[in-house]
Amino acid sequence: FSGREFGASVVARFESVGCDVPALELQLARACHERVVQRVPSCAGRYRFTHALLREFLEAELEPTERARAHREAARALLADDRTLDPRLVARVARHWLESGTAEGLQRAVELASKAAAEACARAVYPEAAGAYAIAVAALRGQLAADLQPTAASRLRGELGRHLVELATQLWLAGQHEQALAHFDEIAAIGRALDDSGLLQEAALGTLAMC
Numbered sequence: 001f002s003g004r005e006f007g008a009s010v011v012a013r014f015e016s017v018g019c020d021v022p023a024l025e026l027q028l029a030r031a032c033h034e035r036v037v038q039r040v041p042s043c044a045g046r047y048r049f050t051h052a053l054l055r056e057f058l059e060a061e062l063e064p065t066e067r068a069r070a071h072r073e074a075a076r077a078l079l080a081d082d083r084t085l086d087p088r089l090v091a092r093v094a095r096h097w098l099e100s101g102t103a104e105g106l107q108r109a110v111e112l113a114s115k116a117a118a119e120a121c122a123r124a125v126y127p128e129a130a131g132a133y134a135i136a137v138a139a140l141r142g143q144l145a146a147d148l149q150p151t152a153a154s155r156l157r158g159e160l161g162r163h164l165v166e167l168a169t170q171l172w173l174a175g176q177h178e179q180a181l182a183h184f185d186e187i188a189a190i191g192r193a194l195d196d197s198g199l200l201q202e203a204a205l206g207t208l209a210m211c
Helices: 021-033 052-060 064-079 087-100 103-122 126-144 150-173 177-181 184-194 197-210
Strands: 005-007 037-039 046-049
Touching: 021 037, 021 046, 046 052, 064 087, 064 103, 087 103, 087 126, 103 126, 103 150, 126 150, 150 177, 150 184, 150 197, 177 197, 184 197
Parallel strands: none
Antiparallel strands: 005 046, 037 046
16 A cells, blocks of 8 residues: 555554454455455465556545545554564655654654665665655655744754755765755755754755756
8 A cells, every 4th residue: 555565464454444354355355356456476465456546546535534544544554564674664654654644643754764764875775765855854844834833943944954955965876966956955045044054064065066
């Protein structure tokens, strides 16, 4: 459900599903017969949608509140899955928390996406790191859209600026130079608004290095 593939044991943890794995497997068998999903041959208990557009259609049919709840349940179910220890899956959990849209979800999205990005950086997988930082940036923007006290807003703007620096750096290392350069004007604007010499310096150095 983050993409085309999902595990029955994870979906069974959704509060809204209301059944155990064997009962869910029976429903999935019918879905396989109707060619909505198919089993993943190499992994027992895992399924994939027969077409990515099917998943998108089903998600689009949900009301906004139902969609947000589904993302929240997905994040919690994945966190209970041992496979989430795989750093490559942490960003998927962060994406679900981001899409949940709650204050808790946005905060957890920042934390998990930042963790996923740092681990991807350590493995020198720059596109993966950039994708994770992009999730963190989106979550921070969501937090800033709330009605905040000035001190909290300033802290979050500073955090947004620092994450934008990391995002731009990883985009550059991934060879996405134009996308990287596009972020430095915003970094400079945040630096001026906060009178943050560190962000201003990062913006200037980044622009010079990438031109």
